[in-house]
Amino acid sequence: xxxxxxxxxxxxxxxxxxxxxxxxxxxxxxxxxxxxxxxxxxxxxxxxxxxxxxxxxxxxxxxxxxxxxxxxxxxxxxxxxxxxxxxxxxxxxxxxxxxxxxxxxxxxxxxxxxxxxxxxxxxxxxxxxxxxxxxxxxxxxxxxxxxxxxxxxxxxxxxxxxxxxxxxxxxxxxxxxxxxxxxxxxxxxxxxxxxxxxxxxxxxxxxxxxxxxxxxxxxxxxxxxxxxxxxxxxxxxxxxxx
Amino acid sequence: xxxxxxxxxxxxxxxxxxxxxxxxxxxxxxxxxxxxxxxxxxxxxxxxxxxxxxxxxxxxxxxxxxxxxxxxxxxxxxxxxxxxxxxxxxxxxxxxxxxxxxxxxxxxxxxxxxxxxxxxxxxxxxxxxxxxxxxxxxxxxxxxxxxxxxxxxxxxxxxxxxxxxxxxxxxxxxxxxxxxxxxxxxxxxxxxxxxxxxxxxxxxxxxxxxxxxxxxxxxxxxxxx
Numbered sequence: 001x002x003x004x005x006x007x008x009x010x011x012x013x014x015x016x017x018x019x020x021x022x023x024x025x026x027x028x029x030x031x032x033x034x035x036x037x038x039x040x041x042x043x044x045x046x047x048x049x050x051x052x053x054x055x056x057x058x059x060x061x062x063x064x065x066x067x068x069x070x071x072x073x074x075x076x077x078x079x080x081x082x083x084x085x086x087x088x089x090x091x092x093x094x095x096x097x098x099x100x101x102x103x104x105x106x107x108x109x110x111x112x113x114x115x116x117x118x119x120x121x122x123x124x125x126x127x128x129x130x131x132x133x134x135x136x137x138x139x140x141x142x143x144x145x146x147x148x149x150x151x152x153x154x155x156x157x158x159x160x161x162x163x164x165x166x167x168x169x170x171x172x173x174x175x176x177x178x179x180x181x182x183x184x185x186x187x188x189x190x191x192x193x194x195x196x197x198x199x200x201x202x203x204x205x206x207x208x209x210x211x212x213x214x215x216x217x218x219x220x221x222x223x224x225x226x227x228x229x230x231x232x233x234x235x236x237x238x239x240x241x242x
Numbered sequence: 243x244x245x246x247x248x249x250x251x252x253x254x255x256x257x258x259x260x261x262x263x264x265x266x267x268x269x270x271x272x273x274x275x276x277x278x279x280x281x282x283x284x285x286x287x288x289x290x291x292x293x294x295x296x297x298x299x300x301x302x303x304x305x306x307x308x309x310x311x312x313x314x315x316x317x318x319x320x321x322x323x324x325x326x327x328x329x330x331x332x333x334x335x336x337x338x339x340x341x342x343x344x345x346x347x348x349x350x351x352x353x354x355x356x357x358x359x360x361x362x363x364x365x366x367x368x369x370x371x372x373x374x375x376x377x378x379x380x381x382x383x384x385x386x387x388x389x390x391x392x393x394x395x396x397x398x399x400x401x402x403x404x405x406x407x408x409x410x411x412x413x414x415x416x417x418x419x420x421x422x423x424x425x426x427x428x429x430x431x432x433x434x435x436x437x438x439x440x441x442x443x444x445x446x447x448x449x450x451x452x453x454x455x456x457x458x459x460x461x462x463x464x465x466x467x
Contacts, residue, residue, distance in 0.1 A: 080460075080463055133414055133417050136413075136414035137414045137415065140410050140411050140414055143407065143410055143411075144397075144407065144411060147398075147401050147402070147403055147407055148401060156463050156464075157397045157464065159463070160393070160397070160460045160463055160464060161394075161397075161411065163456070163460065164390065164393070164415060164453070164456055164460070165414075165415065167452060167456060168414075168415050168417075168418070171418045171445070171448065171449055171452065172417050172418050174418070174445065175417070175418035175419075175421045175422055175445055176418075176421065178422075178425075178438075178441060178442070178445065179421050179425060
């Protein structure tokens, strides 16, 4: 059955809420350590200056976003196979977080690129442009969701779109890389050598962002399931009162 | 063999309907020609920079009208109730997918020939071998475009805002073949340089293969049930 009983939904929601709460303490510690590492522990880059510190957040968010979209892809496949409401809501929760983190990546990129590469938007860089296309794909994912009525069909279509969107990503990356090599190479990332403290800060930040992703994922999944549980409950109550 | 015949029967049905009314054909070609003219007003006609941008303009003129056709391809099926009939018939879903795809692909190629002719005239290109390569590009890009487009068109067919929704879903996905098509066309028509052409063709073929397979696999989930 697509929609489980309200009891079961509530139970699954509670379990995910508990998971999210369990992650809060390590997340808090990691967050503080990551901030300390990024702003105090890591030395200031000699040529780029303070603006280089944005890297720690930029890379952390980028990794999380890509991982989130991978989860959407996998959850979509599981949904089409098992047809359980849970996997659709899980995928949607992950896509939401992915869009938020991609937005962070796209916002922090130009702030760094303007003083360093002397351009807000380096179109020729495959990573930048692939991330932009990725953002477009998953915003479209939510436009698709919002234009369909809640239900099994919406879940099915969202899963299909999530799968097609994800298998497109490597082809997008390849096409933009070839596009760039045909044009003159304006931007090169050589000379971006890292001090050990910088690498440590980067690693801690990536781990912290991953924890943040899972905490948000479980929290959003719980909230989404509770919405259904509450609706089911209303049905039951209404039926009994009649 | 039987499957191929059924695919053709389905595609022929769509093409026959279109041939009798010629409504979509005329509308889409007219729309494409309008795009070509508007771009000539927007840019400085005859200048080198406009000529350099012309491959991009050509592909906008080819793909935007294609969206209109994709939307129509399932809309009439919905309105006439034939979609339900086909889904309920013992027809293989793969056959349904490839039948729709073939009809859309052939339609696209038919309008593409006329749009290319209009392009050659409005942008003052001479008739040369490069145009044959552009036609090959149209054929290959059309395959990937209709493969993804047919799946998405079926998805949005009973959504109220389908006219807006289809391009929103489709364009981010087909970014790689747009890039490949525009760059390959520029190399062939403007630079007369065929050295990078095979690489772009490979990319488009790879896209076609991936999304023909993906479309075939997921189509059942889109129209079934």
